[in-house]
Amino acid sequence: MRWCLWSLLLVVSGAGWASELIGRTVPPYPDGLQDIGGSCLSDSSDYERVCDYSIGLLAGTVAAEAEMEVGAEAEPVPRYIVAARLAGRDGQQALWEITDAQPYPKVGERFHLQTGSCRADGNDDGKLAAVVRQDPTHEFLTDVAWARRLDLASGKFVPVTGKVDCINEAYFGL
Secondary structure (H helix, E strand, O other), rough: OOHHHHHHHHHHOHHHHHHHHHHEEEEEOOOEEEEEEEEEEEOOOOOOOOEEEEEEEEEHHHHHHHHHHHOOOOOOOEEEEEEEEEEEEEEEEEEEEEEEEOOOOOOOEEEEEEOEEEEEEEEEEOOOEEEEEEOOOOEOOOOOOEEEEEEEEOEEOOOOOOOEOOOOOOOOOO
16 A cells, blocks of 8 residues: 555655755755755855855665555665755755756666766856766767756746767776
């Protein structure tokens, strides 16, 4: 019964739950979600403002994933790509106000979110986020399942015009 409930929640979640994240200050994260990475952005060259904004990845917690897939070895499963503004600090912990959230696309195992090292039409753009297929044999990753640019003024992800690719940080020649 518990597995059926989680399955139903996943079907209903997607964009609906993504919109529920907007406006939240995190951490703490909603039950069943955890931060599994991200990158800082800024529209300033001032060192103290290097993390005014962020693009992050929220995943289902290991406990939530274990309940959904009985007997499976649970790893965090990406659920949402989020944009956020720095909302303050709690000691050393940064607090973020989520300004946009997009469901993580349904992709194969070799696809991962990449930020800070992507280009649009050959032009570096540190505000791009892309879910790309990892391929150790190429300098640039061109199989893009999802790509958006973070508009800092609105805090929203916007469509990207042009061809998106990302540098392969694991490429041997770099």
